[in-house]
Amino acid sequence: MATIKDVAALAGISYTTVSHVINNTRPVNAETRRKVEAAIAQLDYVPSAVARSLKGQATATIGLLVPNSLNPYFAELARGIEDECERNGYCVILCNSDDDPAKQRKYLRVLLEKRIDGLIVASATEEGGFDDGIAPLRIPLVLVDRELDGVVADRVWVDHEQGGYLATRHLLDLGHRRIACISGPLRTRVAALRVQGYRRAMAEAAIVVPDAWLEESDFTSPGGYQAASRLLESVRPSAIFASNDLLGIGALRAAAERGLRVPQALSVIGFDDIQMSRYVYPALSTVGQSILQLGELAAQLLLQRIESPAPAAPEPRILAPQLLLRESTQAPGPHLAGAPTPSPQG
Known part of the structure; x- marks a missing residue:
């Protein structure tokens, strides 16, 4: 060279x-x-951009940490961030951590060595002391869909609890009562808040949620398939709230293998509104917000902070989820509507 x-x-x-x-x-x-x-x-x-930055103190480059670039949610989020940065003359370095705290810390060091002008963190993990590595940073920082203890930064996130509530409330309004939930890893705030919304809606309807109605998994389609398979073999719900769209897509597969037509024999609703959810069959009802716009908003906040670095109060942006009804939910048939609600031990 x-x-x-x-x-x-x-x-x-x-x-x-x-x-x-x-x-x-x-x-x-x-x-x-x-x-x-x-x-x-x-x-x-x-x-060399790095050599030039030693004099100019800027590289027009930002870092982006995501937990799983294969997850369409993070791919769409990254695209929104990249589009907004490109319009403003910035490049994005994408790092995929696989939800591994050690890998996150390693990538964080690499990004700082590249002298990035700012950082967007969209990691879902809550473990491994990653917060300790972020807290002392002196570069602009935006957190997407999460909080970090002791870290003061601009944040952008969807109201997860309200989204879980809206999804479950929709199923209740249709007449469902045996509503199971497939959650993501409950150690994460995102998964816990979505389940909290599910429980709030069920409590309002005076329905006790047995432990067997809640299956914990990872946020993947195989995880949704396996969790839904267990539910359909045991509690046989009339509806499932899958706490992300990939889980919901896995649930559709589990239902199809058992000859259960969706939504006639089983209603399924997801969360996030990834593009894929519109093109599976049947198209998945879901709650969410434009992921591209979420990414653009995160990038806008970061670029504003880079251009105006004077100390200011962190800016939180909470986006209200919207109910997006498609083909995978409907009122239960007579044989399902009259099914008894089991006891808490059931």
Whole structure:
């Protein structure tokens, strides 16, 4: 790879003059500039953004930490962030942590070594002391859909508890009473809040939720398939609230394998409104907010903080979830509507 000294040697001038041409830090006559530009083109020289940042204190680069880039939610979120940054002349370095705190800490060090101008964290994990690595940072920071203990930062998130409530309330309004819930890992605030909304709606309807009605899984389609399979073999609900769309898609597969037509024999509703939820069959009813817009909003907050770094109170943005009704929910049939509600031990 060519260096600035290679460019200087080919152009027959000092490397400090080459630096002035590249960085526009001093007037250079037209003939000298032409020689430098010709040498750069011939050598395919790419200036080091990190080296330039040592002088300019900016790289026009932000970091993005996500727990699982294969999850369509985080892929769509990253796209919204990238689109907004690109419109404003910034690049995004995406790091996938696989929900591994050690990997998160390693990537955080790498991003800081790259001298990023700001950081967006969209990790779901609550473990491993990751908060301790974030708290001392002196760069602008935005948290998406989570909180970090002791970390003061701008935050963007969907009202998870209200979303869980809306999804369950929809099923109750249709006439369902045997409503099971497939949650994500309950050690995470996101999963716990969505279940809390489910329980609030069920309590309002005076329905006791037996332990067997709640299956905990990870936020994946295989996890939803396995959890729904257990529910359909045991408690046989008339409806399932899956606390993300991937879980709901897994539940659709479990129902199909058992010959249960959705929504005639089983209603399923998800959470997040990933694009895939609109194209599975039947199209999945869900609650959520535009994920692309969520990403754009997170990027806007970060870029505003980068451009105006003066101390200011952190800005929280809570987005209200919306109920998006499609083909996977309907009123229960007579044979389901009259099914008895089991005791808390059932």
